[in-house]
Amino acid sequence: MLESAKSIFVTGHKGLVGSALCRTLQSEGFRNIITASRQELDLTNQAAVNEFMATHQPSVVIVSAGHVGGIMANNTEPAQFIFENTQIACNLIHASHTHRVSKLLYLGSSCIYPKRADQPISEDSLLAGPLEPTNQWYAVAKIAGIKLCQAYRRQYGCDFVAAMPTNLYGPGDHYDPERSHVLPALLHKFSEAKRLNLPQVECWGTGRPRREFLYVDDLASACIEVLNRYSDDDIINIGYGSDISILELTSMVQEIVGYQGEIVWDSSKPDGTYRKLLNSTKIQSLGWSPKTELREGMRHAYADYLDRFRRSTDNAKLSTDSALAANDRQGIIA
Numbered sequence: 547m548l549e550s551a552k553s554i555f556v557t558g559h560k561g562l563v564g565s566a567l568c569r570t571l572q573s574e575g576f577r578n579i580i581t582a583s584r585q586e587l588d589l590t591n592q593a594a595v596n597e598f599m600a601t602h603q604p605s606v607v608i609v610s611a612g613h614v615g616g617i618m619a620n621n622t623e624p625a626q627f628i629f630e631n632t633q634i635a636c637n638l639i640h641a642s643h644t645h646r647v648s649k650l651l652y653l654g655s656s657c658i659y660p661k662r663a664d665q666p667i668s669e670d671s672l673l674a675g676p677l678e679p680t681n682q683w684y685a686v687a688k689i690a691g692i693k694l695c696q697a698y699r700r701q702y703g704c705d706f707v708a709a710m711p712t713n714l715y716g717p718g719d720h721y722d723p724e725r726s727h728v729l730p731a732l733l734h735k736f737s738e739a740k741r742l743n744l745p746q747v748e749c750w751g752t753g754r755p756r757r758e759f760l761y762v763d764d765l766a767s768a769c770i771e772v773l774n775r776y777s778d779d780d781i782i783n784i785g786y787g788s789d790i791s792i793l794e795l796t797s798m799v800q801e802i803v804g805y806q807g808e809i810v811w812d813s814s815k816p817d818g819t820y821r822k823l824l825n826s827t828k829i830q831s832l833g834w835s836p837k838t839e840l841r842e843g844m845r846h847a848y849a850d851y852l853d854r855f856r857r858s859t860d861n862a863k864l865s866t867d868s869a870l871a872a873n874d875r876q877g878i879i880a
C-alpha cells in the first residue's frame with residue numbers, strides 16, 4: 547500500500563509519535579511526507595484542515611497528532627483533552643473522506659479500555675465497562691475517533707483503520723515533570739536530582755500500578771505493517787507484550803541515570819488504572835514484533851533527554867524547566 551502511495555500526511559510530526567513515524571518512513575525510503583507545524587495548520591480548525599487537504603491531496607493520512615500528557619495533565623486539563631482530540635479526529639477523518647484519501651490510520655490509546663478490563667486486554671473489551679476516571683476525557687475523544695473510522699468505513703467504504711498503542715516512550719518525548727508521562731518524568735526528575743545533588747526524588751502514587759512500555763520506533767514499524775496489511779472495522783492493539791510495576795520502573799530509571807538518593811512516594815497523587823497490558827496477538831499475526839528491549843530503549847531515551855537538555859540550556863540559557871517546557875510545547879499538537 548505504502549509503495550504505491552503518492553504522499554503521506556503525518557500529523558503531529560514534531561511530537562513523540564509523529565517524529566518516529568517520519569524517521570521510520572524516511573529510513574524505509576519513503577520520501578513524499580507531508581507535514582505541517584501548529585503555526586502552519588491548526589488541526590482543531592475544520593476549515594483550515596479542509597483547505598490544507600484540498601491543496602496537498604495526500605493519499606495516506608496518519609492521525610498521530612493530539613493534545614497529550616500524563617496522568618496529571620489528563621486530570622487537570624479535561625476540557626482541552628476532550629475538545630482538542632475530538633476536533634482533531636473529526637476534522638482529519640471527515641476531510642480525508644471528502645478528499646478521497648485512500649488509507650487513514652488513526653492512533654488511539656490503551657486508556658480507551660475499561661478500568662477493570664480482563665488482562666491482557668483484547669480488542670473486544672472496547673466499551674465493555676466504565677473507564678478510568680483520570681483519563682476518561684482523553685479516552686472518550688479517542689473512542690470517538692475509533693467510531694468515526696468505523697462509521698466512515700460502513701457508510702462510505704473508506705479504508706480507515708484504528709490502532710491502539712500501549713504507553714509509549716523514546717526520542718522526542720515531553721519531559722515537563724508536571725505534565726509528562728511517567729517514564730520521561732522520571733528521567734527528568736532523577737537526572738536533575740543527580741545534577742543538583744538532591745537527597746531524594748518524589749514519585750507519584752503507590753508504585754504498585756503496572757504499565758506496558760513500547761519504544762516509539764517499534765510503534766512506527768507496527769504502523770507501517772498496519773498501513774500495508776490491515777484493513778478492517780475492528781481496532782488493533784500494538785503492545786510490547788509484558789509490563790512492569792512503577793516501582794520496578796523507578797529502580798531501572800534510577801540505575802540508568804546513576805542517581806544514588808532516596809525515592810519517596812507521594813500517595814496524594816493518583817495511581818490511575820492498576821494494569822493495562824494489551825493483548826497484541828492480532829498485530830503479531832501480521833508478522834510484527836517489538837525489537838527494542840525496555841532497558842535498551844530507556845538508554846536511547848535518556849541520551850535524547852540529555853542531548854535536548856544540553857542544547858536547550860547551552861543555546862538559550864534558559865532554566866531547566868522552562869527550556870524543556872519550551873521543547874514540550876512544540877510537540878503537543880505540532
Ligand code: GFB
Binds near residue numbers: 616714725751
Ligand atoms: O504515565 P502516566 O502519567 O499515565 O502514569 P497513565 C503512570 C503511573 O506512574 C501512574 C505513576 O500510576 C502514576 O501515578 N507515576 C509515578 C508517575 N511517578 C510519576 C511521575 O513523576 N510522573 C507521572 N506522570 N507518573 C496515561 C493517560 O495514563 O496513559 C493518558 O493519562 C494516556 O491519557 C497514556 O492514555 C498512555 O499510564 O496512568
